[in-house]
Amino acid sequence: MLEYAWLIPVFPFAAFILISILPKRTLSWEDGAGYAIGGALGAFALSMLVIWDVIAGNTMVGDGPKFEWLVIGDISVVFGIWIDELTAIMLVVVSVVGTLVVFYSGGYMHGEGERRRRYYAEITLFISVMYGLVISDSYLQMFIFWELVGLCSYLLIGFWYEKPSAASAAKRAFIVTRVGDIMFMAGIIILFKYVGSLDFATLFDGGAGAAVPTDMMVLATALIFGGAIGKSAQFPLHEWLPDAMEGPTTVSALIHAATMVKAGVYLTARSYPLLVQAPESLMLVAVIGGVTALIAATVALVATDIKRVLAYSTISQLGYMTLALGAGGYLVVYAGSGAGYSAALLHLMNHAFFKALLFLCAGSVIHAVGTNDMRFMGGLGKKMRITSLTMLFGAIAISGIPPFSGFWSKDEVLAAVYSAGEFDSLFFLLWAMGIATAFMTAFYMFRMWFMTFAGDPRSDYQAHESPRLMTVPLIILAALAFSSGFALFIGDGFGMFAEHSIGSLFHGAHHGSAMDLLAGIFGDPLTYVSLVLAAAGILVAYAVYGKPGFDRSVFAKGVGGALQRALENRWYISKFYDDFAVKVVYGLSLVADAFDRYVIDGMVNGFAFLGTKSGEILRRAQSGNVQRYASLIVVGLCLLLIFMLYIVPWGGW
């Protein structure tokens, strides 16, 4: 089965081609939604077969079908597929969320008219290249798909390109992620210089470590992680993701919560065999992750746009995954345990489900109310029962209340970070940041839920429950958000499954039964710390936003007010980038412009001027007077004669 995995991206791609080129009247229902659903379902079915095969213990690492793309000298660039447990986890995410989002779009995009065709074409293209990214078997192939998902992200953020804010958000997302992409490219160029190949099979078999000097390995892995910083919106390149909320909510759910932004985490996880050879890079990964988680969570506390709350929450949770990967690398190197790695992947999967759910619920709310601003919502719980209930599921899951999925993975992440503290005490600080983030996560999630669904309406809106095409995906995702954490206990356990893909890096991992695992989780006092903090976050949110009568003006005074303003301005990071772009880059651009205008254009124009002027002088010779021509001929002839007769013999030629 696995050798047909390359067909997975082909289904959505075929849908993309069909939606793009078919005549309008043959697109039928919802301007092409049928084709998109068909493509997504085909890929979903094939993905499930592949995943089933991987669960059965088959992988295809380096021995899959290949085709030679191009040959340069004695280097051949080969495309192939790489299917292991990590690929399977990503396939679960992309196929489930991708398919549900396409279904949901059928309802959500109903009012978009002619533009739906462009929407469905772009979203099927995105799903296709995302599958391609996941099954790539070399850094080069991955990079190509990496750029393609970036392109689709750009196109879909700018879906309403008539809106200036959407157009500039699309540009911003494209440019900021491009900074990361350049680092990624520089990293793989370094690897290529020393190893001469970018195939995972060559790089990961242990030979790469011998070929690359240690300091270069640190640089290369740090640069590759730089790609992840851009794509997964990590600090300091995280500011594009909240702006990316200008796109349709379905796009935010699929691309900017569940799949594309996970590509950075996926890349980091995929690069583990290289990262474990460079502990400095692992520390960078962990610190960036921890800082991102904390900073994004603080900004989410005060955001009033429902989608921006979710966007900052996404950044924060991605920071969790990155932190877990960094800490997990330390555990692999020093403790011979894959706990951090599997925790990151479990959180990746769980987060994809509950965050897609939260986004789609937010989409349902926006669809009903017609605004993103939570200050104009309130009291929606009575009118939108399914949406409010499913969103509650998502909020509980992300807050980390057992037995919902977020609890299991978040607990695993924090436990892994804490146990890495044994090898570097910096991890204790990162753990404290993670715990603080967990508290804030619970708070801002329930703040959002209470502001949206509880209390009385704060504006005139004619809300109604969304059509079944939208609520059914919500219910499915809610079920997944509830249950996906139990993957930890199925069969040999999720940890065992995930660690297979990095099994060659360490030995002697011990895994107990499901009961041992449960006892381990609930026997650990740290679990109760995060639990109590999550519960406290929910209670504080209820006290401030759920229960009527709390005077929120206290937040506007004194130190709290200053903090509030700093948070509302996103810690001024966005402002810093804007100022940087306006002052520094604009100044540089002025210099470059002057150089272009005066030096380069001056040279070009100068030559043109020279040609014109000399032509003007020379054309006087063309007087049209035959006798002048004749006399010139005579003079020339005489000169030639004199030259031949006297100068030539005299010169001795």
Place this chain on the structure above:
Amino acid sequence: MIPIEYWLVFSSLLFSIGAYGVLTRRNAIVVLMCIEIMLNSANINLVMFSSYHSVLHVGVDPSGQVFTLFSIAIAAAEVAVGLAILLSVYRRYQTIEVDKINILRW
């Protein structure tokens, strides 16, 4: 026999007179006549070299003089064409002054 230098000087003078006329005269017909003079100086050279060739080598080789006949015939044709052109130029511009006919320029 007249020495060869005399002939050469004579034909050079004739050529120079013709060239001078071509370069200085305004009237196109006079220019055409001057061209004939230049052509004839070349013809004289041809005839002269031919007869000296016959004297210096045993036997008569008249090919130079025959070529002169060709040259005269061609000159006649050339004058016919030239005069025809001048005629149509005159019809068009009411003049055959060569320095007035200068539209073929920048």
